[in-house]
Amino acid sequence: MQDSFHGVIAFALLALMLWVGSQLRSRLSWLRASLVPASIVGGLIGFLALSLDLLPGYSPADFTALTFHFFTLSFMSLCLTGGGRQDAPGGGGSIVRGGLWLTLAWSISLGMQGAIGFLVVTGYDAVTGSDVSGFLGAIVTHGFTQGPGQALTYGTIWETEYGIANAAQVGLIYASLGFLMAFALGVPLARRYLTKGLNANRASRLDDNFRLGFFTRAGDDEGNQQAPGMGRMVSHPGNLDSLAYHLGLLAIAYVITHLWLTFVQGIIGNASPFGINVGVLFSHNLFFLHGLGVCVLMRMVIDRLGLSHRVDDETLKRITGSAVDFMVVGTLMSIQFAVLYALLAPILLVTVTVTIATLVGCLLIGRLSGNLGPERTVTSFGCCCGSTGTGLLLLRMMDADFSTSVPKELAFFNLAIVVVNLHILMIFAPIVPSLTPAIYLLVFGGTAIALIACIPLMLMWGRHGRASSPSSGWAEGVPTQGHAAAQSDSASASSPTISKGAAS
Template identity: 65%
Template sequence: MGSTFHGVIAFALLAALLVVGSLLRSRFSWLRVSLIPGSIVAGVIGFVGLSAGLIPGYGSSDFTALAFHFFTLSFMSLCLTGSPKPAKDEQHQGIVAGGLWLTLIWTASLGAQAVIGYGLMAGYDLITGSDLSPLLGAIVTHGFTQGPGQALTYGTIWENDYGIANAAQVGVIFASLGFVAAFVVGVPAARYFLKRGLNVNHNSTLDDDFVRGFHTPQTQPAAGKQVSHSGTVDSLAWHIGLLGVAYVITYVWLSVMQPLVAGNQVLSVFFSYNLFFIHGLTVCVLMRMAIDRFGWTDKVDDDTLKRITGGSVDFMVVATLMSIQIAVLSALLVPILLIAVAVTLVTFLGAVSIGRLSGQLGPERAVTAFGCCCGSTGSGLLLLRMMDADFSTSVPKELAFFNIAIIVVNIPTLFFIAPIAPSLGTWSYLAIFGGYMVLMLICIPLLLKWQRSRSRQTYSVQEPKSS
């Protein structure tokens, strides 16, 4: 049985490091003040331990697969979670308009980061005489705007199918730097807006539980409801089982489709296991539609699924940081840092500039969008909570709309162009991603006009008639 422990202990290391990282985060004041999540602290400790050889028998490659699968699970459990029904008056609160502003910022950032990364890596090659693929710079957009899972996914495809060396590793490194940028730049920005009273929720404060990282016994919230009797099956096991059903269906679907598309390069990439998350989230969406359609919602607890999503993200972050190979990082340190700094600066300036145009909640949207463009929706929510601690503004609801909208708007680039990007010429790649950025900028005056029109209509409906 000893041979079975290697993978299990790799997962146990992630779990143990999460405990250590969270306790250290709550213990040291400078970590509490920085609001850095315990998962990042844990990941950094794990990365240092692996790089220094302090974890014998394990290397960065042992955690790459774990990062991939926890990313996939986080997406699938999110799609299996039901959406709350919107209130009838939510349209008058500008949720759709606010969600469109967030979508515009994110999509423009996706295009801008790709162009900047591609251009800077090509420029680095020209100046230094290196022979690096410009796509090693362009993958920054998948690491920053989409996170470690998709950076690893696309990087693996580029590496295995198109021969771009170290693409997956560079993607993971950019994703890790994206999380760091979200907090190093985002936290001071949120505090700047707070100090000047520019946020709408003036009663917003960073409560002790948030800063400390743990709830007191008096403030501990509930973590979901048990939908199954423990005498039959534990409720948590039931929900993990639902995800297991979706995982098996997705795996069988891809196994059946791969021989059928073997002769087509584009379809072969699309139906590869590297894009498991795309097919998995589709399966979960269909499963959720069936659950709602046949009235089985009493057998699914959305809060439990949210805990699985959150836990998967935490494990994914730790595994991502531990997947970084120190040799690749040191060899490409200069271009990676150059691109990361440039992308962070442009993304922040773009989020603040466009967010300011979006209306009264501009500062909240700017900080939230920046967090989402440098890590994940979770990063954006964490920064938003600084300015809207009780989530009393409409921005949290706008994020729900945003998570759907960015997938719909970016289907061509994310699902079809990104996987085969190495097969495109330089100008084709830059035209597609740069074109998306320009299109979003063109949409700004159109969105402003539409938002003002909605505001006038709402005002005319609410204005009392004179006697």
Template identity: 65%
Template sequence: MGSTFPGVIAFALIAALLVAGSLLRSRLSWLRASLIPGSIVAGIIGFVGLSAGLIPGYGPSDFTALAFHFFTLSFMSLCLTGSPKPAAGEQRQGIVGGGLWLTLIWTASLGAQAVIGYGLMAGYDLITDSDLSPLLGAIVTHGFTQGPGQALTYGTIWENDYGIANAAQVGVIFASLGFVAAFLVGVPAARHFLKRGLNANRHSTLDDDFVRGFHTPETQPSAGRQVSHAGTVDSLAWHLGLLGVAYVITYAWLSAMQPLVAGNQVLSVFFSYNLFFIHGLTVCVLMRMAIDRFGWAAKVDDDTLKRITSGSVDFMVVATLMSIQIAVLSALLVPILLIAVAVTTVTFFGAMAIGKLSGRLGPERAVTAFGCCCGSTGTGLLLLRMLDADFSTSVPKELAFFNIAIIVVNIPTLFFVAPIAPSLGAWSYLAIFGGYVILMLICIPLLLKWQRSRGNRTAPIQEPNPS
């Protein structure tokens, strides 16, 4: 049985680090003041431990797959969760409208980050007389806006088919730095909105429990309801079983499609296991539609699914930070940090400026979009959780729409251009990704006009009247 332990212990290490990181965050005053999630603290501890050889028998590659699957699980569980019901008299921008704003920010970021990364790496080569491929800078957009799974996908293609050394690992490093940047910048932004009461969910505040990281016995909220009798099956096991059904269906679907699309590079990428979460997300949306259509909603507890979503995000963040290889990071430290800082700055101001236009949930969308563009959608969920602790606004569901919309909108860049990017000339690559940025800027007034035509008038974020 000894051979069965490595994978289980890798998961147990992540879980144990979450405990250690959360306790440190609760005990150390400077960590409490920063409001950085315990998962980030845990991931940094794990990264340092692996880099220093303090976790014998394990390396960064042992945690890459776990990061991928927890990311997938977080969104499949979110899409199984029912739509939030608005309170009586509540006026709220529709999920489609909000999802379009998130899609616009993400798509503009995808193009801008690619251009910035490519340009800065090319400039670094000229100044230092290095011989690095500019695409090692451009892959920042796949690491930041898409996360470790997609950075690995494209990086591996570039590495194996076009000979760009370390492309996959540089992509993972950018994805990990994106997580760190999202919280170093995103947490203070979220705290700014919280302190001024600009978030819609009034249950999310900077109270003592939030700062401390743990609830007192008097303030502990419910974590969901039991929908199945324990004599038949535990309720948590039931909900994990529903996700298991979706996982099996998605795996069977991809396994059936892959032989049919073999030989077509674009379709092979789309139906690869690296894009499992897109297909799994769609399966879960269809499953939820069937659950609601046939009156089975009473057999699904949305709060339990939200806990699975949040927990999966925590595990995913730790695993991703532990996937960084210190050797590659140290060798390319200067250009990687230069690109990461530039991309984070541009992405933050872009997300805040566009999010401000999107309406009453502008703070939630701005912070969420920034997280999505500097790590993954899971990072956006973590930042959103600061402003919307129980996911009661429409923004989590907007994220579900957004995850489908960004694929549709970005089919040319993600499935035609990105896989063959090394074969393109510099100006062709920059024109394609830069063109997407310009297109998204043109779409801003069109989206505002469409909102107003539907009665969803937007207004800039205003400071609340102290009176």
């Protein structure tokens, strides 16, 4: 039995690092001020412990598989969660228009980051005489805009199918640095908007609960948020614990997805129509994408049969949130110090260049988007550097109770980015190393340019929509009546379940 404990203790170490991170966040004033999540704090501690060989018998490789499966679970539990109220505060057009601005920011970043990363590494090779694959720069877009799960997924495919050495490791490194950049620049940006009073939700503020990382006791009389509930019991505890019941739903989806992939793999074999290795698209490395579809169908069936009362969305949200926490700490602990050290210069060059370009792009698109522009700026920057969850956390600084329409826009955004970027996410991303540099830049850079060309159309739509409403003046530092109205217009908005864009 002793041999069976290795994987269990690896999971226990992830949980331990999360606990240590939460305690340090609550006790160290500079960590409270930084608002860095416990998962990042704990992940960095775990990375240092592994690098210094303070966890004998364990290496970064022991946490890679756990990271992949927690990422997969976070997506699948997200898609089992119901959509909640679909009525859009302030009018459906406003939600769609705002969601499209967020979609533009993310989609432009997806193509732009990939092209920039590839060009930076290629330029680095030309200057230094190195022989680093340009695709180790290209994978930055999957680490930044999509997060550790997809970076690991596509990196593994590139590494095993196309021989791009260390692609998975470099993807995880970019994902980790993306989280750090999102908070290092996103938090000061959100604070700047708060200081200038540019946020629409005037009741939003950073209370002690937010800084401490823990809720105070119920009945707090200093304006701190009272601890919310974790959901309702669906199954009677005399029969089955409700949490175990919901995990069982996810288990059904996991088994169905596995059977589906195994079945399709047996049919298509090594088929490669038009030179595209179709088997890659149906490999278990893309388990999350197929699992997402299975869970969407499962939820549709559940709702159609009138069994939605047998599923508690809040419980599924807690599973999603917990999986994301474990995924982040696992991502940092999966980094191999030797790979980071060997490729430190090109990785930092790519990270800095991509971060600056992304920040400038999000600032410009946020400024052009009109009312709620500051909220969209910090949200899109978080989504384009960390995850949709990171964007939601930054948004919460400016819209604590999610009373604006931006959370609903994020719900629309999660669907729209899949549709807009379907050609990249489903066709080109898994087979990137098989493309010539010219084709790669045409696909990724061309997508970014084509979407930038859509901005004038969005502005025309916005001007038409504002013909009967006050214009936005947030860019000049003076919140207008129209901007302030955004709060009251969307006061009934409820927060949707948000995760990294699915192909987030």
